[in-house]
Amino acid sequence: MKSSILRAGVTLACALGLAACGGGDGDLYLQGSVSGVTKDGLVLKNGGDTVKVVAPYTSFTFPNRVSTDDRFTIEVVQPLPSNNAKCDVINPTARANYYTIAQISVVCTIKTHKFAVTVNGLTASGLTIVNGTDRRDVAAGTSKVQMSDVYEDGPYGVTILNQPAGQTCTVTGGDNGKGSGTMGSTDLDGKVVVNCA
Structure with a gap:
């Protein structure tokens, strides 16, 4: 009788000890960081548990906690947000503990898209156009300038940094008619125009 009570007490003490360090009571939040997401649509899953990544799109936390030593496997649910080409989970599978x-x-x-600017009437040298940090010196006689690719849903805005000798160039087109706008889901070829006279 005495040994039965003793065994029961030891069992209870062990159970409480495991619970205190995360054994079996779901005390760990399965969470991590997120990069490269700018809009809704990314969903992650761990078994039957899912979580939507929401603004500001920098982290996720699954709603159900896991216990220490529970095995987890985090996967990306398709489809992705419309402007993402792919999403990879780094260290997606392990046994849960504070380190893993x-x-x-x-x-x-x-996703990125090609961005080309049309140039009309350029007969002199010295023209420089910019889009953000992308700078291009444009030679006389050029009819099209290929700028660096632009992120989908990202801004673009072409401006004149240097005018060519003896000519004045202006920028037209784009979403706002002045060479600026937001990159759509396809390449932008010739919608922004530099006119020189």
Whole structure:
């Protein structure tokens, strides 16, 4: 009788000890960082548990906690946000503990599109156009300038940095008619125009 009570007490003490350090009571939040996401649509899953990544799109936390030593496998649910080409989970599978959970991240790649600017009437040298940090010196007689690719849903805005000798150039087109706008889901070829006279 005495040994039965003793065994029961030891069992209870062990159970409480495991619970205190995360054994079986779901005390760990399965979470991680997110990069390369700018809009709604990314959903992650761990078994039957899912979570939507919402603004500001920098982290995720699954609603159901896991216990220490529970095995987790985080996957990306398709489809992705419309402007993402792919999303990869870094360290997606392990047994849960404070170290392994701290290593989880989701890295997404935003789609990019070609961006070409039409140039009309350029007969002199010295023209320089810019789009953000992308700077292009344009030679006389050029009819089209290929700028760096632009992220989908990202801004673009072409301006004149240097005028050509003896000519004045202005920028037209784009979403606002002045060479600026937001990159859509296809390449932008010739919608922005530099006119020189």
